[in-house]
Amino acid sequence: MQSFTEENYLKIIYHLAEKTNNVQTNAIAEQMQTKPASVTDMIKKLAEKGFVDYIKYQGVTLTDKGKNAAVDIVRKHRLWEVFLVDKLNFKWDEVHDVAEELEHIKSTALIERLDEFLGFPKSDPHGDPIPDKNGRFAKTQFxxxxxxxxxxxxxxxxxxxxxxxxxxxxxxxxxxxxxxxxxxxxxxxxxxxxxxxxxxxxxxxxxxxxxxxxxxxxxx
Amino acid sequence: MQSFTEENYLKIIYHLAEKTNNVQTNAIAEQMQTKPASVTDMIKKLAEKGFVDYIKYQGVTLTDKGKNAAVDIVRKHRLWEVFLVDKLNFKWDEVHDVAEELEHIKSTALIERLDEFLGFPKSDPHGDPIPDKNGRFAKTQFxxxxxxxxxxxxxxxxxxxxxxxxxxxxxxxxxxxxxxxxxxxxxxxxxxxxxxxxxxxxxxxxxxxxxxxxxxxxxx
DNA sequence: TTAAATTTTTAGGTAAATCTAAAAATTATT
DNA sequence: AATAATTTTTAGATTTACCTAAAAATTTAA
CATH class of the missing domain: 2.30.30.90 (Ferrous iron transport protein A (FeoA))
Structure with a gap:
């Protein structure tokens, strides 16, 4: 199991990788609101644990293991956003920060029941697709x-x-x-x-x- | 704002204080699944921050500030338990650990809307009273x-x-x-x-x- | 009321995630 | 291709929450 911080790194690397193949240290630092030196440290740790492939000065890519972990967090984040908007009447501009916390709750049962409670939604309040429990989702063409x-x-x-x-x-x-x-x-x-x-x-x-x-x- | 760990200490001190006035280091250590030496460290920190009154070798008591913080966590814990049982069909023996995580989500708006969504419940699935948003609740005589x-x-x-x-x-x-x-x-x-x-x-x-x-x- | 047992604290250290400053590697520019 | 600019890494510290081992205070028992 990964720590809160490791999960945030994985999620950010995942999102950055949607745009560029090799994700750069500085880009991660900016997203994580931290310093490049700290990112280098964490990247080494994630590489040791098998979540990313890393070559010095060349940036990182997620391994399959890392990608699965990241998609799982994205799934949780988006399901919680649906919950906040559909059930608790939050506006679509109010949900991000809270979902950012909720996405780290570790319970498979919780998230599966939440998914069911929400009627297995396919997308979140911003139109982003929600991966199913196997991590699969349609790559929508926008x-x-x-x-x-x-x-x-x-x-x-x-x-x-x-x-x-x-x-x-x-x-x-x-x-x-x-x-x-x-x-x-x-x-x-x-x-x-x-x-x-x-x-x-x-x-x-x-x-x-x-x-x-x-x-x-x-x-x- | 308190850290995750500080919140757990406050909650545990609060519950122990329901039985004894001066809460002892060893009792806290046992509940926190940690060592007495670590408890002493944390107690000093909580005392500095004004959450507890502390005299060496005499145990701790919560200040008003500490009590409010603790009751707030108890409120969140119990509301989440109601959510899990009433809305997600968890059994009453399955909710504790997940609520233990959810109680640390920091958003007043979230918890007030959750309270409303649940119909302002007065007690949780185990019969424990749920404090209202001002921290007030009936001391039920069982x-x-x-x-x-x-x-x-x-x-x-x-x-x-x-x-x-x-x-x-x-x-x-x-x-x-x-x-x-x-x-x-x-x-x-x-x-x-x-x-x-x-x-x-x-x-x-x-x-x-x-x-x-x-x-x-x-x-x- | 002294000795024994228990509880609590102190002292000194560790691991995780961060930092600053400086060194090393890479990329861009002339 | 040499130099400048940028990016990344290393080295050495810091903070939080924890640890062990030993010392100090308190409580219990003889």
Whole structure:
């Protein structure tokens, strides 16, 4: 069994590995809010325990064992988020920090019963897929809103930014999961995007558009 | 804010203080499954932080601050137990260890919403009272089954032992919370007790009878 | 009321996760 | 390809919660 801290490292390495193959020391340090020297120490320990493959100065990759451990934590995190939103009426911008703690509770029975209690949800309040108890989940194919062309349509099915500020902003704009949108125009000046949502036309910044994930359902 | 370990010390001191005024180092060590020397270290730290009053060789008592912190943990523990039994269908003998972990999740919003979700329960699956958000709760007056006289009647409203083995045993005997019982006889030989429950007459050992709590409702 | 037993504390050390400062390796730039 | 910049690692400390062994205080028993 891994410690609280080891679990956090594994989870962060897992998420970083979704973007780059070899995860760098500095990147981990930034995510863990710690210093690179500390990361090197921990990486050695995780390598000794067989959770990561590590070559000095070359960064780390998760082993199968490490990947399984990480996916398990991700599963717990996302299930707890569903619980908080569906059962305790938290908003989608309020759940991250609490789930960050709950994900470390060690009880297989707990998480399986929670899963059942929640009706075996397939995705969390931010649209991220929830692995099943064997760690399997569909690799959903999303398009970033920013990559759509004028007159493209689609449904908001996820976000790639979980900060409270960002999520609150989306909420205020009415850009929540499941909403249908259509691209009306892209501004030359600042790259902001004019979209049609719920019959209204709104303008969102490039930065916002980058972090909204769309599942296309027409004209693409 | 206190650490995980500090919280466990406070909780244990709180429970020990329900029996004796000055809580002894050895007693804490036993409950914490650690050595007396370690307890002395931690006590000093808790005293410095103002959670306990401490005089060398005289044991500790909780300050108001310490008591509040402890009651808060007890509240969380018991609410989570209700959640596990009522919502996730855990048995009353399966919840202790998981609640032991969940009680350390730090979020006031979480625990208040959980309380509401559960319908503001007044007691946990073992009959122990749940403090409200201001730390107040009724000091319920229980009689131990062992202290009842022949022909006394009452209702099982709690247990003073939370081990899985004990609770499973009670379950098998049909001695669960809310059951009406009547004392038929007390065996001279071994002090075991003959009781009438749900129309059937059963014999329970002195040791079991010690840990069943009864709220009397007649002939006392 | 002194000796024996028990309880508690002190002293000195360990392991986990962190840090700073400096050295080493890698990558980028001229 | 040599130098500069960046990244990563090493070395040596720190903090928290724990340990063992021995000393000190308290309690119990003769």
């Amino acid at each position: 398009t970033k809103l920013i990559d759509l062309k004028i007159s493209d349509q689609g449904t908001i099915t996820g976000v790639s930014q979980h900060s409270s500020a960002f999520l609150k902003h989306l909420e205020k704009l009415g850009l929540t999961l499941g909403k249908q949108i259509e691209i009306n125009d892209v501004t030359d000046f600042d790259g902001s995007v004019e979209i049609l949502v719920a019959g209204k036309q709104i303008n969102i910044s490039r930065e916002v558009a980058k972090h909204i994930l769309i599942s296309s359902n027409g004209k693409n | 009689t131990k089954l062992i202290d009842l006289k022949i022909s006394d009647q009452g209702t099982i409203t709690g247990v003073s032992q939370h081990s899985s083995a004990f609770l499973k045993h009670l379950e098998k005997l049909g001695l669960t919370l809310g059951k009406q019982i009547e004392i038929n006889d007390v065996t001279d030989f071994d002090g075991s007790v003959e009781i009438l429950v749900a129309g059937k007459q059963i014999n329970i050992s002195r040791e079991v009878a010690k840990h069943i709590l009864i709220s009397s409702n007649g002939k006392n």
